[in-house]
Every structure is written in C-alpha cells, then in structure tokens.
Amino acid sequence: MNIRILFILIVFLNSCKSSVEKIKPEIKPVSQSVYASGIIKSQDQYQAYATVNGIIEQLFVTEGDTVKKGQAILRVSNDVQQLNTENARLAANFNDIAANQGKLNEAASVIDLSRNKMKNDSLLFFRQKNLWEQRVGTKVELEQRELAYQNSKNTYNSAIIRYNDLERQLSFASSQAKKNLFISQSLARDFTLKSEMNGIVYSLNKKKGELVSPQTPVAVIGDADNFILEMQVDEYDILMVKNGLKVLVKLDSYKDKVFEAKVTRINPLMDERSKTFLVEAEFVDLPERLFPNITFEASILVQSKTKAMIIPRNYLLNDSMVLKVNGDTVLVKTGLKDYQKIEIISGITEQDELIKP
Structure with a gap:
C-alpha cells in the first residue's frame, strides 16, 4: 500500500515538473518607455x-x-457706438487746423498791423529824439513819442503771444478730437x-x-494642417523625458496603426490635482485625417539597445531574482525594461534555464 502511494506521488511530481514553464534568456532589442495619454489639439488652437x-x-x-x-x-449690434463714432468724426472735422485757418490768418494780420504801427512810432520817436538833441521841440513831445513807441511795441509782442496761444489751442483741440475719433473707431471695431x-x-x-x-x-479656431499632441506624464517619470525623444502614438481613430512623433516641449509646472506634467509632441508621420480633441495613448522611448539579454518580466521574482530549473534562486542586475520584457545585465547567462515563479 505504501509502495503504491509512493509511486503515485512520484508520477504526480514528475507531471508537475513537466508542466512548469521554462525559458532561456534571449538576445534581442529592448527599449524603455514612459506611458502617456492625452488629446490632439490643432496648432495654435x-x-x-x-x-x-x-x-x-x-x-x-x-x-x-x-x-x-x-x-x-x-x-x-452697435447702433449707439456708430452714433458716437459719427459725433467724434464731426468734432474732429470741426476742430481740424485746416478748418480754423481763418482764425490764424486773422491773428497773423493783427501781428502785421502791430508791427507796422511799431515801426512807424519808432521812426517818429527817434526823429523827435534827434530834434531834442538839437534843442528843437519840447521834452513833452519827446516823452509822448517814446510812450507811443513803447505802447505799439507792447501791442506787437501781445499780438505774437495771442497768435502762438491760438495756434497751440487749435492744435490741441484738433489732436484731441482726432484721438477721440480714433478711440471711438477702435471701440466700434470691437463689435x-x-x-x-x-x-x-x-x-x-x-x-x-x-x-x-x-x-x-x-x-x-485652429490650424488646418498642423497638430499638437498634448500628453500627461506622471511626476515619477518626468525626469526621464527630454525634448527630441521618439514617441509611438496609438490613436483610437486608427486602431491598427502606430504613428511616430517627437517630444517638442515640456511644461515645467506640475498639475497639483493630477500630479502630472504637460508634455507636447509633434507628428513625424502625420495621419491622413485628424481632428482636434481625438484621444490617444503613447509610449515615449527614453532608452533603447539593439542587443540585450532579456527575459519576460513575469519570470522576475521580487524585481531582483530569478529561479533556475534546479531550484536555485539567483540575484540578478536588471537594466532597461518595457511592459513585457526586462534586460538582465548580470547574474545569469544565455545557457541558464529559468522557470516561471
């Protein structure tokens, strides 16, 4: 009876051993990527x-x-603003320098008359002065001539000041009216x-x-031909992402295709709610048709090797050990990894046969 039980146990153990999954490490290309998801936006949208x-x-x-x-x-609709603009235009025309040239001409005529009178009074004064030096005439006549000359001189200077003030006032009113018209026209354009x-x-x-x-x-509104991929990258992965890295994009609208893009911009400010960073990328090979707000999933390739000793990730025990067929547990040093494979740098060789934990 004991012999029969022992025989059954041996058969059972042999059958279990034969059903255990076994592999050997392989030399294959491997790459490490960062997962990201996001939406597509039109350029400058x-x-x-x-x-x-x-x-x-x-x-x-x-x-x-x-x-x-x-x-x-x-x-x-801007009926009131149109009326305001028309009023501003009327005011600008009314205060225009050209429309008020007559006032300046009148002021200039007063200057000319004052100048002529001053010259005439000046001649009479100096003539009377010469006569007085020759003891001809009276001192009262000399003083009257001098007073008349001074009055006409002051009148001439006052005429010049009034002309300059009038010119400055007209220039200010014209500039102010034109500015008001410009402001009113700008407000009208806002409509x-x-x-x-x-x-x-x-x-x-x-x-x-x-x-x-x-x-x-x-x-x-957005660009018709150029699009931006806006991706959300977790804070734990952001240090591995750099401008120029290759991005493999899978669009929900193109289920069986993978498109290539490259990282163009990394927003340095983290979103406090989602704990993610905004990363932008541009297509290298653009899909035939795209629309804004299409969702996608992407892998940002941060490192890659053309030849590496790799094993499936599910053959790794506690992220640092592998189990050999003979039952030995071996500590290994790992390198690049993706969602399915992981690189083994040291600890085992290509000839070692491993079993799945």
Whole structure:
C-alpha cells in the first residue's frame, strides 16, 4: 500500500515538473518607455471671445469654414457706438487746423498791423529824439513819442503771444478730437470679432440673435494642417523625458496603426490635482485625417539597445531574482525594461534555464 502511494506521488511530481514553464534568456532589442495619454489639439488652437456685450447681428462663417487672419467671424449690434463714432468724426472735422485757418490768418494780420504801427512810432520817436538833441521841440513831445513807441511795441509782442496761444489751442483741440475719433473707431471695431490666424472654424457656439459676452467663448479656431499632441506624464517619470525623444502614438481613430512623433516641449509646472506634467509632441508621420480633441495613448522611448539579454518580466521574482530549473534562486542586475520584457545585465547567462515563479 505504501509502495503504491509512493509511486503515485512520484508520477504526480514528475507531471508537475513537466508542466512548469521554462525559458532561456534571449538576445534581442529592448527599449524603455514612459506611458502617456492625452488629446490632439490643432496648432495654435484657441477659443475666440467677443470683447463686448451685445446681440449677434450677423454671422460671417459656419463650422468647418476656412478663415484668414483678420477675417470677420461675426458682428455684434452697435447702433449707439456708430452714433458716437459719427459725433467724434464731426468734432474732429470741426476742430481740424485746416478748418480754423481763418482764425490764424486773422491773428497773423493783427501781428502785421502791430508791427507796422511799431515801426512807424519808432521812426517818429527817434526823429523827435534827434530834434531834442538839437534843442528843437519840447521834452513833452519827446516823452509822448517814446510812450507811443513803447505802447505799439507792447501791442506787437501781445499780438505774437495771442497768435502762438491760438495756434497751440487749435492744435490741441484738433489732436484731441482726432484721438477721440480714433478711440471711438477702435471701440466700434470691437463689435466685429475677427480671426487671429489662418485656419479652420472647428466650433461655432452662437447663432444670430443670441447674446454674447466677454466671459463666454464664441468659437474654436485652429490650424488646418498642423497638430499638437498634448500628453500627461506622471511626476515619477518626468525626469526621464527630454525634448527630441521618439514617441509611438496609438490613436483610437486608427486602431491598427502606430504613428511616430517627437517630444517638442515640456511644461515645467506640475498639475497639483493630477500630479502630472504637460508634455507636447509633434507628428513625424502625420495621419491622413485628424481632428482636434481625438484621444490617444503613447509610449515615449527614453532608452533603447539593439542587443540585450532579456527575459519576460513575469519570470522576475521580487524585481531582483530569478529561479533556475534546479531550484536555485539567483540575484540578478536588471537594466532597461518595457511592459513585457526586462534586460538582465548580470547574474545569469544565455545557457541558464529559468522557470516561471
């Protein structure tokens, strides 16, 4: 009876041993990558906001339209602002230097008359002075001539000052009126929302007759041909990510294809809520068709080797040991790894046969 039990036990152990999974290390390429997920955005994609409150008077585009930089997207009703602009234009015309040239000409004529009178009184004064030196005439006549000369001289100087003041006042009024017109025209332009770039209107959130405000986006506009991959990378992996690294991208819209991209920008500020960093990449081989907000998964290749001794990761015990067929547990030094394979740097050879823990 004991012999029969022993025989059954030996058969059982042999069958278990034969069913254990066994492998040998292989020399293959290996790469280490960082997992990331995110969404695709159009190059320079932005949300367009109206800068004023009001009712949409007219829409110039629809979703999917191609627009040029500076092209009008919509116009907000601005009847009051148009009246203000017209009033500012009238004021600018009224205060224009050319329109007030007559006042300057009149002031210049007063200067000419004052100058002529001053010259005449000057001649009479010096003539009377010469006569007085020859003891001809009276001192009272000399003093009267001198007083008349001084009065005409002061009148001439006053005329020049009044002319300069008038010219300065007219110039100030003209400049101020033109500035007010410019401000009014700028405010009037705010009622027309224009595109900031050449691109496509991906979204238009308002209809004619609806209310718009500076707090609510009106449209989403972006580049038609260039796209950015925005990835979220965990804080534990961010130190391995650098600009220029290769990225393998798998899009939900292209299930059986993998596209190549490269890292172009790393945002240095971590999102405190998600504990991730924003990393941007650009396609090397662009898919045939793309749309903003498409989701994707990516692997950022941080290191790679063309020849490395590798084993499956599930043959590693406690991340540092392997189990040989003879039952020995061996400490190994590991290197690069991905989700399935891991490099063994030392501890075993290619001839060692391993069993799965």
